[in-house]
Amino acid sequence: MPIVLSDWCCIIHAMLSNERIDHLERLLEVVRGLTTAPDLESFLQTVISEASEMTDSELASILEYDKAADELRFLSMQWFDRDLLRPMGVPLDGSAAGWVYRKGQPLIIQDAKMDQRHFKTVDRVTRHDTHSLVAVPLIVRGEVIGVLEALNKKDDAHYTEEDLTILETLGALAAQAMQNIALDRKVRAARIELADLERLKSDFVAITSHELRTPLGLILGHATFLRELAGNEFADQLDTIVRNATRLKDIVENLSDVDNFQSGAARLRSNKVSLAKIAEDTILTFQDEAKARDITLKAELNDASFFVDADGVKISIVFSNLVKNAIQFTDPGGQVTVKMEEDSGYMKVSVSDTGIGIPAREMSRVFERFFQVEAHLTRRYGGMGLGLSVAKSMIELHNGRIWVESEEGKGSTFTFLLPIDNAGKPAAPSASPFAE
Ligand code: ADP
Numbered sequence: 001m002p003i004v005l006s007d008w009c010c011i012i013h014a015m016l017s018n019e020r021i022d023h024l025e026r027l028l029e030v031v032r033g034l035t036t037a038p039d040l041e042s043f044l045q046t047v048i049s050e051a052s053e054m055t056d057s058e059l060a061s062i063l064e065y066d067k068a069a070d071e072l073r074f075l076s077m078q079w080f081d082r083d084l085l086r087p088m089g090v091p092l093d094g095s096a097a098g099w100v101y102r103k104g105q106p107l108i109i110q111d112a113k114m115d116q117r118h119f120k121t122v123d124r125v126t127r128h129d130t131h132s133l134v135a136v137p138l139i140v141r142g143e144v145i146g147v148l149e150a151l152n153k154k155d156d157a158h159y160t161e162e163d164l165t166i167l168e169t170l171g172a173l174a175a176q177a178m179q180n181i182a183l184d185r186k187v188r189a190a191r192i193e194l195a196d197l198e199r200l201k202s203d204f205v206a207i208t209s210h211e212l213r214t215p216l217g218l219i220l221g222h223a224t225f226l227r228e229l230a231g232n233e234f235a236d237q238l239d240t241i242v243r244n245a246t247r248l249k250d251i252v253e254n255l256s257d258v259d260n261f262q263s264g265a266a267r268l269r270s271n272k273v274s275l276a277k278i279a280e281d282t283i284l285t286f287q288d289e290a291k292a293r294d295i296t297l298k299a300e301l302n303d304a305s306f307f308v309d310a311d312g313v314k315i316s317i318v319f320s321n322l323v324k325n326a327i328q329f330t331d332p333g334g335q336v337t338v339k340m341e342e343d344s345g346y347m348k349v350s351v352s353d354t355g356i357g358i359p360a361r362e363m364s365r366v367f368e369r370f371f372q373v374e375a376h377l378t379r380r381y382g383g384m385g386l387g388l389s390v391a392k393s394m395i396e397l398h399n400g401r402i403w404v405e406s407e408e409g410k411g412s413t414f415t416f417l418l419p420i421d422n423a424g425k426p427a428a429p430s431a432s433p434f435a436e
Contacts, residue, residue: 330355
């Protein structure tokens with residue numbers, strides 16, 4: 001039976017539909033490559049080989065805008081043209097790719113020989129003979145970053161709207177991949193810069209604390225000597241020198257404590273130490289200051305000694321820093337309380353105050369070096385933002401954990417866990433939402 005016209009229509013329609021489905025499947029495969037391709041180069045190679053095959057072209061290539069040279073450069077092309085095209089720049093004026101880049105619009109040229117926009121140098125260098133081309137801009141967030149083009153539709157056929165759609169889809173995927181890599185590079189560069197800054201900060205801390213220690217020791221020693229010698233004469237002035245030199249010494253010691261911990265130079269000299277005794281000594285040290293500010297400073301210890309395996313000097317620093325802060329950030333009439341209890345192989349110590357508290361958004365940051373809730377220049381309270389980072393370092397050196405709970409305007413509780421028997425203990429359980 002002869003095939004009638006309506007049958008031909010059905011056959012052609014079915015062929016067209018099959019081709020469409022094939023194109024969609026191939027495009028889907030390219031989309032998948034966005035996440036699975038090993039690198040940008042191999043992904044862009046897939047894009048140009050699909051661009052030339054799906055549009056029935058001889059060649060395809062991707063050009064990227066080079067800001068420094070203000071021209072387009074070949075980023076991806078067929079392998080046999082690679083060495084010739086890589087070093088070559090394509091001007092924005094007098095080239096089809098440049099026209100597409102400038103206008104941000106697609107372009108079809110059916111007769112390249114007659115079209116002034118075609119850049120003939122490329123043909124001369126590669127010994128190709130371009131007769132037709134289709135090109136689309138690569139756009140990222142409204143900015144054109146390059147051009148995807150396909151050349152020489154086979155069998156002297158004309159490029160169609162369908163070819164353009166295919167190229168635009170592939171172009172959008174290529175632009176996305178290029179953007180991902182650019183972002184990735186930026187993130188990596190930012191990380192390196194951050195690490196450099198962190199190193200600078202550490203070096204600064206190490207050098208400053210080291211260089212200040214000796215002259216400060218001399219000032220303090222001689223001032224104390226003079227103070228004893230002078231009796232009542234100049235007592236106020238000499239007391240002021242000794243007090244402030246002592247303050248500076250504390251700051252320098254804090255700085256070198258942080259540095260020692262970070263450089264791994266910090267060593268534990270562990271003994272059986274009584275946390276109750278350290279707490280009582282700390283309270284004694286700060287009692288006058290607390291009284292002067294009308295703050296009740298007390299410990300609730302239930303007469304127990306609470307022995308742990310620890311470096312007593314380092315744990316004293318932790319107590320001092322927590323109690324000093326608690327007094328500093330509590331208004332007159334308030335209370336500061338030190339408590340401790342045993343908790344499944346650990347000693348749990350808390351320093352609570354009824355002070356100003358810490359805003360929820362800042363709580364995870366108070367243990368960072370040099371962090372203070374108030375900005376340095378506008379702050380009411382002294383300090384360098386080091387006390388808590390020192391405390392955290394000391395506690396972690398003992399395989400312990402430290403964290404804070406606080407409510408603005410109501411007060412704060414700093415708590416730490418220390419293993420009772422530190423030898424071979426694993427890291428303490430994560431008891432705080434902020435502990436890693
Ligand atoms: P600094 O020596 O400057 O006090 P810290 O590291 O000891 O530095 O503390 C960091 C910041 O955490 C403080 O500047 C303060 O803003 C906040 N902070 C610490 N302890 C308390 C507390 N008990 N109550 C309220 N805020 C506190």
